[in-house]
Amino acid sequence: MKRKVTDKYRADIQMGTVAPLPEELAPMAEGIHQLIQSVYDEKVLTDMFTDGHETKVKENPLNENFAKKEFQALWKEINHKYAYTVSFNSAELVQKSVDHINNKLFVSELQYTTTVGRQKDEMNEHELERGDSFGRERTRTQTLRQAHSGHLKYDLVGKIAQGTVLTRRTVVNILKGLRADKFQMFKNNPEEFITKVVRLINEQKANTIVDHITYNQIDGQYDNTIFVAEKGAHDFDKAFRANKAIQDYVFTDGIAEESTERKFAKAMDAAEEVCVYAKLPKGFHIPTPVGNYSPDWAIAFHEGTVKHIFFVAETKGSMESFDLRPIEKAKTDCAKKLFNEMSNSKVRYSVVNDYQNLLNIMNTL
Numbered sequence: 125m126k127r128k129v130t131d132k133y134r135a136d137i138q139m140g141t142v143a144p145l146p147e148e149l150a151p152m153a154e155g156i157h158q159l160i161q162s163v164y165d166e167k168v169l170t171d172m173f174t175d176g177h178e179t180k181v182k183e184n185p186l187n188e189n190f191a192k193k194e195f196q197a198l199w200k201e202i203n204h205k206y207a208y209t210v211s212f213n214s215a216e217l218v219q220k221s222v223d224h225i226n227n228k229l230f231v232s233e234l235q236y237t238t239t240v241g242r243q244k245d246e247m248n249e250h251e252l253e254r255g256d257s258f259g260r261e262r263t264r265t266q267t268l269r270q271a272h273s274g275h276l277k278y279d280l281v282g283k284i285a286q287g288t289v290l291t292r293r294t295v296v297n298i299l300k301g302l303r304a305d306k307f308q309m310f311k312n313n314p315e316e317f318i319t320k321v322v323r324l325i326n327e328q329k330a331n332t333i334v335d336h337i338t339y340n341q342i343d344g345q346y347d348n349t350i351f352v353a354e355k356g357a358h359d360f361d362k363a364f365r366a367n368k369a370i371q372d373y374v375f376t377d378g379i380a381e382e383s384t385e386r387k388f389a390k391a392m393d394a395a396e397e398v399c400v401y402a403k404l405p406k407g408f409h410i411p412t413p414v415g416n417y418s419p420d421w422a423i424a425f426h427e428g429t430v431k432h433i434f435f436v437a438e439t440k441g442s443m444e445s446f447d448l449r450p451i452e453k454a455k456t457d458c459a460k461k462l463f464n465e466m467s468n469s470k471v472r473y474s475v476v477n478d479y480q481n482l483l484n485i486m487n488t489l
């Protein structure tokens with residue numbers, strides 16, 4: 125309603141859980157979502173243009189590796205759905221959030237720029253076409269000094285409670301603890317204030333939840349079709365042609381020719397101890413209090429060659445924890461707790477930056 129693309133929309137698009145459009149817009153849904161995504165992802169616009177001579181339908185079906193008993197055993201171990209509960213001290217979260225906001229919050233004031241120009245005494249048609257009929261003499265940027273008229277009202281507490289999944293009471297206690305100069309920033313730019321306060325509180329939630337989270341397995345499993353459900357505009361020329369993956373082509377993240385994920389896939393394909401592996405789709409996810417999390421890889425090793433024959437991995441270019449955003453780190457920490465501490469399965473999980481790093485970490489779990 126505020127004409128902004130929300131974080132929830134971006135996450136839902138990635139996970140394939142976006143809400144359906146109204147019935148009258150349903151026939152145009154694909155085009156509408158492409159245009160919305162193009163607001164924050166220029167690549168979407170590029171993908172709208174295709175070579176008219178190339179084959180229109182390209183499939184990447186499951187191959188015989190999917191049917192291997194080793195992968196079926198791995199899939200049986202991880203194909204579960206979970207619910208979580210978190211129990212922590214609200215007063216602790218309130219104080220940490222207050223300190224974090226007071227330290228980090230900055231909200232820019234709304235500004236406008238005035239450009240003053242003078243029309244040229246003489247000009248030709250080419251200048252008119254180029255828009256050069258005016259000579260720009262000077263610009264002036266000023267802060268917008270305008271009191272809110274009251275016509276546009278913000279449910280400050282409600283919006284922050286919605287964005288942080290906290291009670292209104294907890295949000296009020298956080299806002300009451302803010303320094304006056306920080307709370308005053310709400311007047312400068314209400315929408316930016318709400319967005320940044322939500323993010324800062326969620327960062328503190330992320331730092332707090334891991335020690336207090338528990339998972340329980342619930343009814344439900346993923347259908348095998350999630351591996352082939354993503355029909356994005358994949359460039360098959362840039363895909364990795366795999367031998368040990370459950371699909372012929374592996375589409376890795378990263379724009380570099382030899383991205384971290386691509387190097388990892390090639391290393392697994394060449395490793396004798398690897399039996400079969402899968403690039404997990406976005407539809408496969410673990411719920412966390414800071415958003416759903418989708419691991420990158422599921423790997424089945426030949427029995428007797430390594431310490432753990434089943435492994436779920438996340439590949440990152442850097443292994444330094446401070447290089448990860450707090451929310452991103454909280455998601456991977458939740459996955460570690462689920463697989464390595466709470467689960468009764470034989471699967472282990474870790475964040476790795478290359479295949480050798482995976483082998484080294486495996487021996488410590």
